[in-house]
Amino acid sequence: VSAQEVPLKYGAQYTGKRTDEAMNKWRGNRFGQFIHWGLYAIPGGVWNGKTYNYAAEFLKSSAKIPTSTWDSLMYQFNPVKFNARQWAKMAKQMGARYMTITTKHHEGFCLWPSQYTDFNIGNTPYKKDILKELVEAYNAEGIDVNFYYSVLDWHHPDWRYDIKSPEDSVAFRRFLQFASGQLRELATNYPTVKAFWFDGTWDNSIKKNGWWTLEVEQMLKKIRPGAVVNSRLRADDFGKRHIDSNGKLMGDYESGYERRLPNPVKDVQVTRWDWEACMTVPENQWGYHKDWSVSHVKSPLELLEMLVHTTSMGGNFLLNFGPAGDGSIRAEEQHIARTIGAWMQQNGQVIYDCDYAGWEKQDWGYFTKPRTGNIVNMVVFNIPVNGLLKVKVPAGTKISKATLAGKNVKVEEIAKDQFFIHLPQQAYKMPPVIVLEAVGGA
Numbered sequence: 001v002s003a004q005e006v007p008l009k010y011g012a013q014y015t016g017k018r019t020d021e022a023m024n025k026w027r028g029n030r031f032g033q034f035i036h037w038g039l040y041a042i043p044g045g046v047w048n049g050k051t052y053n054y055a056a057e058f059l060k061s062s063a064k065i066p067t068s069t070w071d072s073l074m075y076q077f078n079p080v081k082f083n084a085r086q087w088a089k090m091a092k093q094m095g096a097r098y099m100t101i102t103t104k105h106h107e108g109f110c111l112w113p114s115q116y117t118d119f120n121i122g123n124t125p126y127k128k129d130i131l132k133e134l135v136e137a138y139n140a141e142g143i144d145v146n147f148y149y150s151v152l153d154w155h156h157p158d159w160r161y162d163i164k165s166p167e168d169s170v171a172f173r174r175f176l177q178f179a180s181g182q183l184r185e186l187a188t189n190y191p192t193v194k195a196f197w198f199d200g201t202w203d204n205s206i207k208k209n210g211w212w213t214l215e216v217e218q219m220l221k222k223i224r225p226g227a228v229v230n231s232r233l234r235a236d237d238f239g240k241r242h243i244d245s246n247g248k249l250m251g252d253y254e255s256g257y258e259r260r261l262p263n264p265v266k267d268v269q270v271t272r273w274d275w276e277a278c279m280t281v282p283e284n285q286w287g288y289h290k291d292w293s294v295s296h297v298k299s300p301l302e303l304l305e306m307l308v309h310t311t312s313m314g315g316n317f318l319l320n321f322g323p324a325g326d327g328s329i330r331a332e333e334q335h336i337a338r339t340i341g342a343w344m345q346q347n348g349q350v351i352y353d354c355d356y357a358g359w360e361k362q363d364w365g366y367f368t369k370p371r372t373g374n375i376v377n378m379v380v381f382n383i384p385v386n387g388l389l390k391v392k393v394p395a396g397t398k399i400s401k402a403t404l405a406g407k408n409v410k411v412e413e414i415a416k417d418q419f420f421i422h423l424p425q426q427a428y429k430m431p432p433v434i435v436l437e438a439v440g441g442a
């Protein structure tokens with residue numbers, strides 16, 4: 001602790017990026033599938049004939065539905081079209097290397113048969129352990145599975161938004177014990193889980209109990225050595241979240257980019273730590289909403305660009321899917337997965353294990369850089385009319401070779417540390433990738 005630093009019991013546990021094998025794997029995965037699935041998938045944003053435009057997973061609150069009414073949706077949860085292996089195959093085809101599933105969202109319903117509450121999958125008509133089916137199916141495809149867990153819980157009687165009385169304090173203690181129990185259960189019963197993705201940790205009640213957030217992080221890492229935990233879980237001694245009172249990142253990676261990405265020119269500081277952005281397909285729907293006409297819905301190309309943008313800044317991209325109540329995945333999402341997947345099959349090497357290249361951003365698209373070797377990739381989203389792609393290299397660097405799908409393309413030095421890469425004039429259906437071999441430089 002330096003002279004200017006505030007002594008903290010529950011602040012950051014280390015500084016800099018983790019470099020162990022588990023973290024390297026997490027980072028190299030780069031592209032993940034987020035799945036929001038719970039009881040909210042049944043009404044899908046519509047209640048008593050009325051469509052609510054706000055996030056479908058918030059319908060209970062938007063339509064002011066009493067807890068007992070909402071909770072009884074559990075008796076309708078019977079996803080007859082659910083097929084874990086099909087989901088996993090789709091994710092694999094899309095190129096996802098990890099999948100993060102809502103084990104419990106704000107509504108409190110558990111996708112696994114938790115011993116700590118009856119409000120779980122075991123008591124639905126479906127009965128079977130969905131979480132187990134998913135873990136097995138995705139792992140069989142070689143995809144890592146991570147658990148999303150909302151601490152905020154609309155179902156549990158001991159949940160508190162704030163601690164305003166001794167009674168609140170006692171109740172919330174019980175609640176934290178309940179949450180710890182569930183998390184211990186998840187870490188113990190699903191031994192291949194790779195990471196824990198915390199959410200619903202923004203209320204004063206949690207901020208006043210920073211000790212618990214550290215205790216949970218440590219417990220999970222003890223049960224599952226190498227487990228990766230997002231910054232969203234954490235609050236320090238003073239209730240500061242994500243970044244502690246000494247300006248240090250808590251948890252293993254920064255998880256604040258939600259439905260937005262860092263600016264590729266102004267926000268390059270993000271390349272100093274590990275981070276992940278999570279993204280919806282519509283503007284703000286995580287759970288299944290029946291009516292996708294209520295907002296802008298991103299195109300596969302828009303989402304692919306976000307994935308490349310994220311990789312170019314050293315982050316992971318977690319793309320959300322909201323399966324329907326019957327377990328089917330809507331046609332639009334399948335189309336997105338197929339389109340991104342077709343590109344990933346050809347070009348995955350510019351995403352997996354790639355990082356920030358440190359070269360000046362150009363308007364045509366993004367650079368990514370494999371962890372090893374002297375390669376820099378160009379992913380071109382805006383094709384110039386004349387096909388000339390400008391590249392500014394770090395001082396003294398030379399581009400010795402440029403290839404497109406294995407064939408050489410012309411490299412022209414136009415000024416000191418500046419080149420034109422001649423993109424062959426043809427109709428590109430999807431963003432072309434040019435691989436550069438760079439030599440010299442700092």
Ligand code: FHN
Nearest residue numbers: 036055057199200258278286
């Ligand atoms: O309220 C949730 C929301 O439903 C969704 O789960 C996202 C995912 O990052 N997290 C919360 C909002 O920050």
